[in-house]
Amino acid sequence: EISCHARGVISLFPDLNTVIDIGGQDSKVIKLKDGKPIDFLMNDKCAAGTGRFLEVMARAMEINLEQFAPIFIKTNDKVNITSTCTVFAESEIVSLIGQGIDKNKIIKGLIYSIADRITSMVERVGLDEPVCMTGGVAKNLGVVKALEENLEIKINIPDEPQVTGALGAAYLAQNLH
Secondary structure, three states: HHHHHHHHHHHHHOOEEEEEOOOOOOOOEEEEEEOEEEEEEOOOOOOOOOOHHHHHHHHEEEHHHHHHHHHHHOOOOOOOOOOOOOOHHHHHHHHHHOOOOOOOHHHHHHHHHHHHHHHHHHHOOOOOOOOOEEEEHHHOHHHHHHHHHHOOOEOOOOHHHHHHHHHHHHHHHHHHH
């Protein structure tokens, strides 16, 4: 899987050095050298920091997930989400809503909680620009902007970020024949 993601993004961004992949079930950071993975970190044990986390929170807030990015961009303040576990974060969200906290501030806090988690992963692997973000969450401009702010970089996004792993698998399979 790591090799597939690396090969897929290199076909789109040949000089790439770091891949941030946030999908529905896991998140990973892959460090590349000369287009080959040399280190990676993967979170596949917990839904926090994944697309699933965003889906669960959107459902708990009764807000369409597609609205998260525009809300993030237009909202100035955020509420810090202290729970790193999806189950506990959902409970925290329900409690915040019950306290009358503005849902827009909660959404901004949720997006930053994902960005903070991924930033920590990037720091452990080592940031080396240029950087590309893949996976379905790369379509959420709020998460992209929060990561760019945290990492103080510009992140490249493929036109179809959720298929770069499949693209890489196709290239790798083609080289077998």
